Amino acid sequence: MRNQAQRWCRSLAHQVGSSVLDLDRGTLRRDGEIVPVRPKTFDLLAFLVRNPGRVLSKDELLQAVWPSTIVTEDSLTQCIRDVRKCIGDETQSLVRTVPRRGYMFQAADDGLSASLPPATAVVQIERAPEPMVAILPFRVNLDDATAKPLFDGAVEEIINALSYFKTIAVLARHSAFALAEHSDQDIWATAERLGADYVAEGSVESADGGYSTHVVLSETASGRRIWAQTFSFRTSEIFAFQRTVAQRIATALVANIESAAMRRTSPAPAANVEAYVHILRGMALLRSYGEGVNQQAREHLLKALERDPDSGLAHAYLALADMIIGGYGGAPRALLDQARDRALHATALNPDEARCHRILALILIYLAEFDAAARHFARALDLNPYDADTLAQTGFFEVIRGHGETGLMLLDQAIQLNPMHPAWYYYDRGEALLVLGRYPEAAASFSCLPRKSAWQWARLAACHALDGNIDKARACAREGRRLNPGLTEQAIMADLQMMRSEDRERIRSGLELAGWDEVQMPTTS
Numbered sequence: 001m002r003n004q005a006q007r008w009c010r011s012l013a014h015q016v017g018s019s020v021l022d023l024d025r026g027t028l029r030r031d032g033e034i035v036p037v038r039p040k041t042f043d044l045l046a047f048l049v050r051n052p053g054r055v056l057s058k059d060e061l062l063q064a065v066w067p068s069t070i071v072t073e074d075s076l077t078q079c080i081r082d083v084r085k086c087i088g089d090e091t092q093s094l095v096r097t098v099p100r101r102g103y104m105f106q107a108a109d110d111g112l113s114a115s116l117p118p119a120t121a122v123v124q125i126e127r128a129p130e131p132m133v134a135i136l137p138f139r140v141n142l143d144d145a146t147a148k149p150l151f152d153g154a155v156e157e158i159i160n161a162l163s164y165f166k167t168i169a170v171l172a173r174h175s176a177f178a179l180a181e182h183s184d185q186d187i188w189a190t191a192e193r194l195g196a197d198y199v200a201e202g203s204v205e206s207a208d209g210g211y212s213t214h215v216v217l218s219e220t221a222s223g224r225r226i227w228a229q230t231f232s233f234r235t236s237e238i239f240a241f242q243r244t245v246a247q248r249i250a251t252a253l254v255a256n257i258e259s260a261a262m263r264r265t266s267p268a269p270a271a272n273v274e275a276y277v278h279i280l281r282g283m284a285l286l287r288s289y290g291e292g293v294n295q296q297a298r299e300h301l302l303k304a305l306e307r308d309p310d311s312g313l314a315h316a317y318l319a320l321a322d323m324i325i326g327g328y329g330g331a332p333r334a335l336l337d338q339a340r341d342r343a344l345h346a347t348a349l350n351p352d353e354a355r356c357h358r359i360l361a362l363i364l365i366y367l368a369e370f371d372a373a374a375r376h377f378a379r380a381l382d383l384n385p386y387d388a389d390t391l392a393q394t395g396f397f398e399v400i401r402g403h404g405e406t407g408l409m410l411l412d413q414a415i416q417l418n419p420m421h422p423a424w425y426y427y428d429r430g431e432a433l434l435v436l437g438r439y440p441e442a443a444a445s446f447s448c449l450p451r452k453s454a455w456q457w458a459r460l461a462a463c464h465a466l467d468g469n470i471d472k473a474r475a476c477a478r479e480g481r482r483l484n485p486g487l488t489e490q491a492i493m494a495d496l497q498m499m500r501s502e503d504r505e506r507i508r509s510g511l512e513l514a515g516w517d518e519v520q521m522p523t524t525s
Contacts, residue, residue, distance in 0.1 A: 014049050017094050019087045020448060021049055027193070027419060028086060029448070036181050039189050040065055041082040048083070048095060048105035057102040131197045131253050134171040135159050136180045138202035138213065146277060147211070150235075151204055152177075153280035154242050158200075160354075161246035163386045168253055171196050172388040172418030174287075179420070191220045194419050198226065200249055210234035213241070217249055227252035235273055278304035279314050286321060287422065289451065294324050312350030316359040319343040329366040329495060339363050347376075354384035362393055365400070365497070373397060388418035396428040402500035404435040423450055430459060435503050439467035454484035458492050462510025473514035481519045489517050 014021045019030040028035045028042070037045070047064045048056070061076055080103060084095055096104045135158050138151045155173075162170045171179070171194065179190055191199050202215040210233050217227040229248060233241050278300045285297035301318040304311060319342040326335045343360035350356050361376035377394045384390060395410030411429045415421055426448040433442035443463035449456055457480030465473035480487065489511045498504045511517075 015444075015447075016045075016049060016087050017089065021045060022419075027190075030086070030088060035086050037086055038082060041079055041086060044076075044079050045083045045086070048103070052105050055098050055101050055104045061102065132169045132171060132195050133162065133198040133200060133217075133249065133253065134176045134179060134191055134194070134196035135162070135200045135249075136202075137177055138204050140204045142204065142206055144206070147204065149277055149280050149284075150238065150273065151202075151213075152284075153276060154238055155202075156280075157239075157242040158246045158249075160384065160387075161243060162250060163354075163384045168250055169386050169417065172421070174388075174422055175418045175420035188220060188223065195416070196220055198253065207232050210237070215245055215248075217252055238273060238276075272308055275304040275308035275311060275314065278307070279311065279317065282314075282317055282321070286317065286324070294321055297321050298325065310349055312346040312348075312353055312356050315342050315349065316346035316353075316356040319346065319363060320359045323363055323366065329497065331366070336363065336367050340367060340369075352383060354380040354387055354390060357383065358387070358390045358393060361397070365397060370397075370401065370499070386417055388414040388421065391417070392421070392425055392428055396431065399428070399432045399435055400497045400499060402435070402498070402503060404432055408432040408436065423448070427456060427459075430463075434459065434463060434507070435498070437466075437506075439463045443467065452479075454480040454487045455492065455495070456480075457483065458487070458511060458516060459507075461514035461516060462507050465513035466506070466510045470513065473510075474519070477511075477514045477516045477519045481516070492516075 016028075019028055019035070021028050028037050028045070043065045044061065047061065058073055058076055062071065062073075065079065066075070080095060080097075084090070084092065087094060089095055094106060096106055098104055135155050137155050140147045140151055142148075155176075159170050159173050159176065162168055175194060179187065179194065179196075187199070197220055198217055199220055200215060200217045202213055205212045212230060212232045214230045215228065216225060218225050227248065231241055231244070282297040282300035282304065285293045285300065298318065298321040301314050301321060304314040305318065308314065319339040322335060322342075323331060323339045326332065326339075331339075340360070340363050343356065343363050346356040347353075347360055357376045357380035361373045361380065364370070364373035364376065374397070377390070377397060380387070380390045381394060391410050392414035395407040395414065397407070398404075398410060399407035408429070411425065411432055415425060415429070418425075426445045430442045430445035433439075433445060440463075443460055446452075446456060446460040446463060452460070457476050461473045461476035461480060463473075464470075464476060489508065492511060493504065493508055496504055496507060498507070
């Protein structure tokens with residue numbers, strides 16, 4: 001197993017145009033989305049970024065990227081093309097060709113973008129080292145339209161079930177699925193960069209009345225096969241398949257799994273497969289962005305409950321969908337009360353399902369029932385201590401209670417488990433850094449949001465203003481007011497959830513310095 005200390009080293013992240021290059025995790029994000037990158041392309045980009053503003057000769061680049069290997073200049077030329085494609089540098093303004101001399105990396109100067117700090121601390125999780133495993137989406141060799149979402153859901157439930165074993169850490173679903181998008185030749189290097197000591201893969205084929213699935217668990221560093229088994233089962237037996245695979249992987253990784261944990265069964269998300277598929281589609285839509293996706297998710301969750309009225313998970317995610325559609329804390333009180341009651345019903349139906357407790361806690365935050373929210377977040381973490389979303393949302397909850405350091409620690413733990421995390425992690429982490437007075441880092445985090453609302457531009461404006469960069473602050477204020485001309489400082493403060501007066505005053509002062517209410521919007525003739 002790789003040295004666990006590597007996971008807790010300092011993360012080096014750099015802004016490259018509209019992309020973010022993380023040298024520690026070996027990832028490249030563009031407009032908030034993960035970009036698959038070949039290993040040599042990544043190495044070349046990293047070397048260029050480490051040497052900005054300097055002409056690098058072809059010989060120097062060849063030696064840096066292909067040491068002790070004889071390659072032609074054609075390999076370098078192709079690799080440069082790949083780098084430009086990955087970072088969207090069609091105009092060659094970032095990676096410049098210097099005729100007869102070589103290449104030079106020149107970072108763009110974007111008035112609205114905040115460069116990430118050269119080093120962002122990742123907090124060590126205070127627990128004994130444990131193996132990290134990534135469960136990749138299964139390869140489904142079928143034309144059956146239901147099979148792909150069904151087995152994507154099975155993988156998610158295997159991830160969830162493995163999290164019950166407290167001696168194993170599991171790479172979060174979002175990161176595992178993004179990892180699978182890499183080509184076969186890249187996947188092992190990328191898995192190792194993400195801290196995954198083991199990778200589980202599966203392939204699915206049709207069998208009499210069901211499916212045949214071959215699952216393989218391998219060690220990342222050596223590629224050595226640890227365990228493999230073929231399962232044949234009817235469609236209705238997929239829940240038993242999920243639990244069995246999770247237990248077999250746990251047994252293969254850790255010889256002394258606690259017998260009590262081994263006896264625990266992962267709660268089935270629905271009593272029948274048809275309802276389960278609707279739940280999976282609803283969850284996927286809630287994680288996505290686009291016009292009408294939340295309403296579509298709600299419709300799938302209602303269909304799931306028509307088929308299985310006692311599915312706690314469906315009730316919980318329906319409550320979440322209603323709250324999102326209603327506008328979170330801006331939703332009418334009656335809607336929030338209804339969402340809370342539905343989520344309470346979900347926890348009664350599935351008391352050992354961590355996601356039900358997490359969703360209930362999130363709703364309780366917006367109802368300002370903080371003591372109850374704390375209890376349900378604690379219950380969710382007790383049930384599933386390695387659920388990245390629960391760690392992140394608990395961290396956000398600690399931030400709004402004024403516990404900035406605790407909140408940031410939890411958010412960094414979540415990012416460690418889910419380095420390819422969804423975009424909302426950037427907002428929550430930005431809030432933590434803002435409360436702690438670390439304004440450049442907070443601005444960098446808010447800047448990573450791929451599509452900012454007016455409220456998020458307001459946070460970014462406040463960060464730049466409090467950091468003394470009034471020009472950037474006013475530019476952000478103009479962008480926010482353009483999106484929502486009627487959003488005043490008073491409205492922002494009324495929507496603010498911060499419990500401590502000093503945290504509220506910090507944000508109010510930042511908005512005032514940024515001239516939020518003074519921004520003059522252009523008039524149309």
